[in-house]
Structures are given as C-alpha cells and as structure tokens.
Amino acid sequence: MDALTDKQREVLDLLIAHKTSKEIARELGISHHTVDQRIQFAKTKLGVESRGEVAVAYRALLDGMANGHGETSGPPTYEEPRIVVVPSPVDIGGANDAAPPAPPAPAPAGEGSPADHRVAPDLFEGQGGTIMRLGAIAVLAVLLVFVVLGAVMMYDQLSRSMATPPPPSASVR
Structure with missing residues (x-):
C-alpha cells in the first residue's frame, strides 16, 4: 500500500x-x-x-x-x-440425520x-495490448482505404461508360 x-x-x-x-x-x-x-x-x-x-x-x-x-x-x-446457495432438502422423519450437508461450491470464474x-477481447489487454490495438486500427484503416478506392474506381468506370457517345449507326441512303 x-x-x-x-x-x-x-x-x-x-x-x-x-x-x-x-x-x-x-x-x-x-x-x-x-x-x-x-x-x-x-x-x-x-x-x-x-x-x-x-x-x-x-x-x-x-x-x-x-x-x-x-x-x-x-x-x-x-x-x-461467487457463492451458490443450494437449498437444503426437507427432512422428513429424520432421514437426513446421518450426514451433515456439504457446503455449497463456489461458482466457476x-x-x-x-x-x-469485458469490452475488448483479452488479446487487447495486458502486455502488448497497446501494440495489438494499434495494429487492429491500422488494418481497419487500410481496409477502409481499399473500400473507398474501390468505390471511386467503380464511380469513374460508370461515369465514363455513360459519358461516351454511342457508336455511329450506318445510315442507308
């Protein structure tokens, strides 16, 4: 202390x-x-x-x-x-006089x-937890960048395909 x-x-x-x-x-x-x-x-x-x-x-x-x-x-x-309270059985006619009741077992931890x-998994706690949290943030940031770049590329392709004029049709005279 x-x-x-x-x-x-x-x-x-x-x-x-x-x-x-x-x-x-x-x-x-x-x-x-x-x-x-x-x-x-x-x-x-x-x-x-x-x-x-x-x-x-x-x-x-x-x-x-x-x-x-x-x-x-x-x-x-x-x-x-963590104490489990187990109700004792009812003693009818002295049937339970032979053995004292066993103490209740504590609940498992x-x-x-x-x-x-806990809010976060054990992986993010203790020694090295900060490094693991920073690594997870970096991975999520990279994934977010890829998603945004993919969306921008799809938008660019769609806008190019809609902006090009249709091919000239052959006209018969």
Whole structure:
C-alpha cells in the first residue's frame, strides 16, 4: 500500500466506487488521460493486468488494512460474490440425520462471471495490448482505404461508360 502514491489512491478510491475515468477526472479536476495513467501505474505496482483486477487488488489491500492482520473482511465490493446457495432438502422423519450437508461450491470464474464482463477481447489487454490495438486500427484503416478506392474506381468506370457517345449507326441512303 505504501508503494501507491496519494494521487493514485485518490483515483483508486473512486475507481472502486464504480466511477469511469471521465467521472473521476471531472471529480478531481484532472484529465481523463491522467486518470488512466495513474491507474496504469497502480496496475504495475500491484502486479495486475486489467482495470477490474486493480480494483479488486486495491479493495483487498483496504480490507486488509482495516482488519489489521491482512485478511479480507469479505468479498471485494467491486464484484459480486461467487457463492451458490443450494437449498437444503426437507427432512422428513429424520432421514437426513446421518450426514451433515456439504457446503455449497463456489461458482466457476469462467464466462458469465462478473469479473469476465469485458469490452475488448483479452488479446487487447495486458502486455502488448497497446501494440495489438494499434495494429487492429491500422488494418481497419487500410481496409477502409481499399473500400473507398474501390468505390471511386467503380464511380469513374460508370461515369465514363455513360459519358461516351454511342457508336455511329450506318445510315442507308
């Protein structure tokens, strides 16, 4: 926690309150680029790769400091708890007295979990994500140029074919 600066903690406090970069920037009176930069540096210091992970790690740090002995007081508030509640069967006539009920299993952290809702694919996150995003933008720009050039060429061909006079017809005298 000491590795984070006061300004990074100020941004992370608002991040765990589910604020966007623009909302944080407005509230602190800074640029949203500065907010993103502070989040990026905090991600590096906390050893995580995504915005959601930095929020979870920061919440865990705050909870650990509040308890005084490094244990979290419960699930991070940034994401929903992953506990599946299984209703216990009705005990008719003492049939279920033999074995205690098994504790419910936590839900898998795969697709559909709250931490998995991302805007961009994982390919564009983490190390090299910026290069991949720039590469995708370059590919899309080249494709757009080809589409525009193709449309201009089709327009030129159509206008030439419509502008040429029909061939002279042979007239009989």
